[in-house]
Amino acid sequence: MPRDRGQPHTPYFAALNRLLRAEGPGRPVLLIDLERLERNLERVRATFPRHAALRVVNKSLPSPKLLEHVLKAAGTRRQMVFHLPFLLQTARLFPEADVLLGKPLPARAVEGFYRDLPPTGFDPGRQLQWLVDTAERLGQYLALARGLGVRLRVNLEIDVGLHRGGFPEPAALAPALRLIRENPERLEFAGFMGYDAHVGKLPGFLEKPEVSLAKSQAAYRAFTGYLRSQFPDLWSPGLTFNGAGSPTFRLHGEGSPLNDVALGSALLKPLDFDLPLLADLEPAAFIATPVLKVLEGTTLPGLERFAPLLSRLNPNWARTHFIYGGRWPARPVSPGGLAENPLYGKSFNQAVLNGSGRTALEPDDYVFLRPYESEGVLLQFGDLRVVREGRIVATWPVFSEEA
Template structure:
């Protein structure tokens, strides 16, 4: 046999092997129907007559998550609820009652106006413009809430503190001011002891200001790459930085004047790293109690997702097709990927969320996204029909929980209540 013939045969054999390997590399069929949990939730929504996109909150899971967070604190520290992550008054009341706390962290003027009532202890989680603080005092009217004792404004720089000082002087107010410190996140805040002392000097010189404590957020500890030892070093750095700031503040006359400073730390990704063995005397927790997917972290493995977006299927088509002119490409996709054989158009869509049930559904990058009728593709093993529900899992709770009006409360296989969410606001 001639050399060229043998070469051609080798090329054909290599090509055949490559084709087989390519065919074997096709995505596996991931489709399946709803499991028992989501079948029960779907039945509950149907019984309640819900046929539009809806945020569903599993109250049993919510309560278990709240108890887990409170159990970790267990008297060693205080627990402060993050309102932007639980933006629903009834949800906040549930969490406050189970966790035994009246402390809240707020992030906007509308939240502050909604929550500044009764006996709540409020800490701002980001520095608001002095103009927003002025607007609050001009509209505030709840006689049972005493801002000079129950509200801590957040100052991140001497310049911001000076603005609050001028507000206090101009409006004859007495303000409690907490200082944001940088413990490694590098998102602003007091970065060195000299600046901290300068700000404490400003407080000491102004009788209308009172230093209330420190706030150090350390979300970077949970989010930096999981290189061996890197997260541990970041946590040690954060805690050592906090301890240094706290010691300097307590040594200053303005710090010594405050008998019980608020040393706030952590957040949902990191609160499990604190055990009451440092100056930090409270942790802030919110999203962990409903556990959206951004909080699928090793430290939170024992918590369960408690919030979902449910939406009906409007159209269940026998096959996935791309629009006119590109049908041929849709055929290739169907042949290659078993998970793109069927097309389902849902009510609404394009949320900050991902399909959770039935398994094997996904959006089509070729077709694009829609907030009106989003296309999902699947293999058909989902056994979805028109009016069946698709469930999404939010990636975060802040903002997403406010997109659907009232929240449907699911408990013991039924929709038992409807909780209004706070109006969406920055």
């Protein structure tokens, strides 16, 4: 027989529950705990590679006010942007930003950026690096630059072991670097981006994390070495050598080839970032949703006669809670012991969470869930509710899918 896993809200979530019952909108919201976020920022800054600049990942913190808060506290204007509408909004709202694209965009999207670029003072010729993964795409960008009469700064995506595309080996750079060298009026070489998200994620019997890291850094050095030896005229001290991310930024010490390190999700620490290297960071983003109904027992359609037996066999099915909304990429964290019923089915409208009587939930109480990722999830609830010292101190809008 399963043990009773039910627990009432912890003091932290009990306080948030009282706050939302009194001041919440009565619908699902995304909470940002500003105190936890700021503590995470302090811990990140204390352990950040000293030789590298911090680049904040825009998609992981997709709210202009949230980004503004983080950028100011971190003392950086560097952002990594992945989505065309977000890029246009970044140019409008952060005209001083230093932007590196996090993925290669179709030439059609690049054309749309220049067509819709707002007149805010953001200068893409100085402040924007387009990510390019092949010589063929670079050729498309060159044709576009000629047609638009602009000069594009180009950062080349290199494969350092993740095998998600990009230039697979140093010699493969030659056609792209020659194209840049031969067209200085339209193209400028800005650096490399090599993402190492695979480090630490492979099963240990395949490859140990320290081996993956060493191989990744050796690959990066091979690319920079090729650039210096074969295209010394394109080398300059101001080049951007970007890489890492929230799971790996602390691995890039003084010997790392990177001078530009990206992170974002670590500051909110969603569930996928419960990693040993981030153990000192605190979850700072939660979905909070009201309980609509609380029913005794678990009664399933067609199995009504078994309802008393189900509750006796599993104390965690003693109560059925219908919540406002559901089916988010998230896991309930408070009250303890709540779980989806595998037999009832999933719902976007009124999800079912079973729990024991010890959860003590009543209608209009809130259930709190931790999202697995911050990107995407933060965009689903309208304005973010920002809490500090037990109060809602701000509502921050999120980026729009429309530029």
